[in-house]
Amino acid sequence: MRLSNPLPIFMLMVLFSPLAIDIFLPAIPEMAEAFNVPVAWIAQTIPVFLFAFGIGQLFVGPLADRFGRRPIALIGALLYLVTSALAALANSYEVLMLARLGQGIAASCLSVAAFAGVRDHFGAERSKSMFSYLNGVICIVPALAPLLGGVLTHWWSWSANFWFMVGFAVLVFFSMLLALKETKPQSDVFSGRLYSLSRYSSVLRVASFRFYSLLVMLGMAMIIAYVSQSPSRLMVDMQLSSSDYAFWFGSNAAINIVAAFIAPQVIKWLGQTVGLWLGASLMAGAAVALVLAQSILHPLAFMAPVFVSSIGFCLLIAVGTGSALSPFGNKAGTASALLGFIQMTGSACLVGILGVSGLASSEQLALLMALPCVLMFAGLFGSPLNNQAYK
Numbered sequence: 014m015r016l017s018n019p020l021p022i023f024m025l026m027v028l029f030s031p032l033a034i035d036i037f038l039p040a041i042p043e044m045a046e047a048f049n050v051p052v053a054w055i056a057q058t059i060p061v062f063l064f065a066f067g068i069g070q071l072f073v074g075p076l077a078d079r080f081g082r083r084p085i086a087l088i089g090a091l092l093y094l095v096t097s098a099l100a101a102l103a104n105s106y107e108v109l110m111l112a113r114l115g116q117g118i119a120a121s122c123l124s125v126a127a128f129a130g131v132r133d134h135f136g137a138e139r140s141k142s143m144f145s146y147l148n149g150v151i152c153i154v155p156a157l158a159p160l161l162g163g164v165l166t167h168w169w170s171w172s173a174n175f176w177f178m179v180g181f182a183v184l185v186f187f188s189m190l191l192a193l194k195e196t197k198p199q200s201d202v203f204s205g206r207l208y209s210l211s212r213y214s215s216v217l218r219v220a221s222f223r224f225y226s227l228l229v230m231l232g233m234a235m236i237i238a239y240v241s242q243s244p245s246r247l248m249v250d251m252q253l254s255s256s257d258y259a260f261w262f263g264s265n266a267a268i269n270i271v272a273a274f275i276a277p278q279v280i281k282w283l284g285q286t287v288g289l290w291l292g293a294s295l296m297a298g299a300a301v302a303l304v305l306a307q308s309i310l311h312p313l314a315f316m317a318p319v320f321v322s323s324i325g326f327c328l329l330i331a332v333g334t335g336s337a338l339s340p341f342g343n344k345a346g347t348a349s350a351l352l353g354f355i356q357m358t359g360s361a362c363l364v365g366i367l368g369v370s371g372l373a374s375s376e377q378l379a380l381l382m383a384l385p386c387v388l389m390f391a392g393l394f395g396s397p398l399n400n401q402a403y404k
Contacts, residue, residue: 019134020143020195024150025185026086026127030066030120031154032178033113034059034240039255041244042173046107047171052245058113059241060361066116067358070221071213073118073125074350081135082126085196087186089122090203092195094182098271101175118177121353128349132338133196143335144395151273154266159259166255216348224335228289228388231335232326234360235296235381239319241364242374251310261312263318272324276331285332290326293386295321300382307375315375322382331386334342 037044045052077085096115102107165173177199182254216222247253247261280288306314337352366379 018197019130019193022189023127023130024147025188027121027147027151028154029089029123029182029185031151032158032181033062033093033097033116033120035262036158036162036165036173036177038159038176038240038244039259040166042167042170042255043247044109048109050106052104052249056241058238059282060109060365061110061119062113062120063237063357063361065114065140066111066121066356067117067356067361069118069121070125070350070353070357071169072350073122074347074353077125077129078197078347081195081197082130083193084187084330085122085124085190089119089126090182090186090189092122092160093119094179094186097175097178097182101172101179112175112234121350124353125350126210126336128334130196130351156348157263157266159262163255163259199335213347213351216351219340222337222340222348222352224388225295225333226352228385229331229337230350230356230359230363231381231384231388232296233356234327234363234384235322235326235378236379237360237365238364238381239322242378243315246315246374251312251315253312257312261316264324265316268320269323269327273330276327279328280331288328289332290389292325293389295325295328297386300379300394301328303375303379303382307373318379318382332351 041055042057043051048055073089074083084085093116096119098111099115100109100112103112105127129145162174162175165177243262244258247258248255255259270291276288279291283291299318299320302321303315303318306318334352338348340348366380367380370377372380
């Protein structure tokens with residue numbers, strides 16, 4: 014039986030990526046001990062996953078445009094199942110990293126299929142609020158996954174987190190097999206070569222896509238930096254237990270959930286331009302607060318600016334994702350893939366570059382919080398985007 018409204022299935026499909034990032038965070042110290050490597054090495058599996066997640070979308074997008082969203086999603090769920098099992102059974106750090114690369118590619122299949130499916134089913138304007146709701150669902154995982162991961166790690170072992178991912182993949186695979194119908198319009202006939210620079214360049218030539226995709230990328234870089242830094246900052250520098258860490262991490266995720274579901278209404282009330290400025294300003298203000306409080310070893314000194322910045326990020330996402338994809342009805346898969354690549358791989362690379370910049374971790378995070386506001390000013394003054402960015 015196929016669902017008339019596929020949004021619940023799309024919500025399940027976008028959970029694969031945050032699940033692979035967040036559930037095993039409390040197990041990082043135990044994993045480092047098990048693989049006999051530094052904690053920082055295990056933490057590097059997060060940007061590696063995100064890099065594969067971003068790169069994978071460039072290859073998956075045209076496949077989704079040619080063969081449809083449903084088969085790509087089903088293949089992604091099966092690949093996620095296999096690579097999660099490989100991670101759970103890994104007996105070396107190299108095998109774990111290989112499994113994480115595979116998980117990233119698998120998650121990219123599901124993400125492209127979900128975002129393109131939303132654009133297909135709901136259309137250009139309505140999809141903007143739908144994307145914000147997807148972001149709210151994505152934020153549920155960071156709220157709950159570390160708590161679950163802590164329990165799984167405590168009662169079994171770090172590998173239990175990856176076996177949970179296997180079970181989730183099985184559940185969603187059969188849900189999609191039974192309930193997900195193809196959303197690709199029958200009138201949308203794929204023409205030309207499967208992979209060509211012209212297919213992507215035609216998307217990049219749209220000024221509003223460039224602006225909004227870069228804005229979303231900068232916001233995501235802040236999130237990645239926070240997720241990567243938070244275990245070390247809270248559990249090492251501040252000596253918090255894994256349960257305390259899960260509480261603070263989950264608190265920020267809960268704020269994200271509320272903000273993501275409220276953001277479309279705020280944007281509707283304020284308008285897109287004012288909403289974007291509000292989001293960027295909140296992030297910039299949080300950057301200042303984080304720098305001023307960096308010497309204070311209390312969770313609130315780190316988390317309060319993150320709370321505020323996360324609210325700003327939700328406002329940016331509420332406008333940015335839908336606005337970037339809205340011009341591309343006949344290339345939703347390719348545009349979604351390119352957006353995902355820019356968002357995930359671009360942000361992961363940016364975080365990596367800052368990681369070797371010599372700046373303190375809090376200064377890196379603060380800089381990333383401030384950059385969306387810088388881009389907003391660039392789009393307003395003297396940029397070729399100034400006539401199109403806020404449409």
